[in-house]
Amino acid sequence: MGRLQKILIPFLGLVLAFWFYSARENFKPEMLKGKRVIVTGASTGIGEQMAYHLARMGSHILITARTEAKLQKVVERCLELGAASARYVSGTMEDMAFAEHVVKEAETLLGGLDMLILNHVGTSYFGYFNGDVGHVRKLLEINFLSYVAMTTSALPMLKESEGSIVVVSSMAGKVGFPFTVPYSATKFALDGFFSSLRQEFSIQSVNVSITLCILGFIDTESALRAAAEVLLVAPAPREECALEILRAGALRRRELYYRYGSTRLPLLLRDWAAELLDYLVRSRYRLDGLKRN
Template sequence: MFYFPTPQWDGSVAKDCNPLFGFGFGLLVLFCKGELQAGDAEREAGDRHRGEHWDRRADGVSPGADGSSRFDHSTDRGQTTESKWQAKRSHTHMGSSVHTNANLSPQVVERCRELGAASARYISGTMEDMAFADHVVKEAGTLLGGLDMLILNHVGASYFGYYNGDVEHVRKLLEINFLSYVAMTTTALPMLKESKGSIVVVSSMAGKVGFPFTVPYSATKFALDGFFSSLRQEFTMQNVNVSITLCILGFIDTERAVRDAAGVLLSPPAPRAECALEIVRAGALRLRELYYRYGSTRLPLLLRDCAADLLDYLVRSRYRL
């Protein structure tokens, strides 16, 4: 496991300011090498998608030298530990880059080992630096002997409020929330093509619908949707056997999200442990998109084309102002 505590622009640890969707993510990149047996993710996820078991051997994917798959995951602090605990159930070797608290890194690494991870490491850096984003993937590929899954789930700090006209902040956020995703994907693609692997992009409802108080953040999430949806089309046209899963998340109960949104949002948050498991499951099953939770994410989007004004009203009605 490679664990990367990443500092924020001002030298402090990175946190996502967007309480609406409860990401609380800093700059984490998780690389795992482990074995996802047929049905592991499915059984953990419950009754849905019964029978859609995923087995890399059955898909013709070459496992690692030890018979395991190599898994690269980038998540927030809230999802970070949760996702690692879930990945551990598949006997993974894990590596990650986390932000929120650099002192937490050794604790998370040790906890992963206690839960069964075959190995664990961490590296410090910042996703502001595209060279570091490139280095992280190359390091994982070298130490793990390849890569089977790349999960991208890190964001930079922003504000929750009316757009303040700070163009430089938008540029900075785009570098971390969007361009670093592109850089990591570009570096990982040769390994993922070889393994017929998967890319999992953790996004938000704010990347599908306009939400107030999150203008810079929403811009980066819309960019992710456009880039990876277009890339999926090209993969299909070129017969590239690499799946892309977009995870559209709603309000999740990460610590920062709950703290910042307590007096603003009317709806209750969804559990982060279940959310992390759904992310891992969606990648393992090579789903096109994951909506979590479905009722508060996918269903409202049905109104987007036929009743856009009504959807905008419903979005605004979720806020206590």
């Protein structure tokens, strides 16, 4: 009973704290009207939906991804939805010079920056780790180092505007998940870098917020293609997820857990019952649907 109390009391306290905190939040779309925003990885999925939400709110948007034809269509749709302005830059985040170039384009085209949304991700496999160190290195460059490069380049503008950095991460960056070893490593790196950077901002009185978004299984094309036949949980809608990310960024929250029940609550077990959490994580998968490398 004593061990159960140790688990339940913090759990209930966290639920109450979350309810109280959420009840006090007051997001209004007008908060993002006229704001100058970069969204990376915006040709499909969550990034594309964030661009559309920002357009409806009247933001100035600069989007980026690898495929120019898709970006053109997203920009056209953003203008139809009411964006104050919408432009794109196409290229690969494997190139750190391109990551920095996107920020310079924002300075030229938008005249500054209010929000940097880092959402892009490199392609990886879903399966047992195959020992390919080169793949891990490449994924770190795209999923982590380019985030660092863009943040570093954008900081002067963000300091001037007292703006926000929004980092799209994953539960795989908080808890060890099987079958996504290289991907998980990059997401853990994001957590370490941006959580530490937030501490330094506080010490230096830098008024730039950092919001780390911890996402579960979302119904993006890439996620469904990789894990739909293996995961035993239903994906959450990308449109709603995109709006929650923007809401958290506008409110300058430290972290967003989406959806809360499948992300934040299981983390309570990490400190109190780590082996149980590991078991629950493994139980989410249907192994007969997994392709071995």
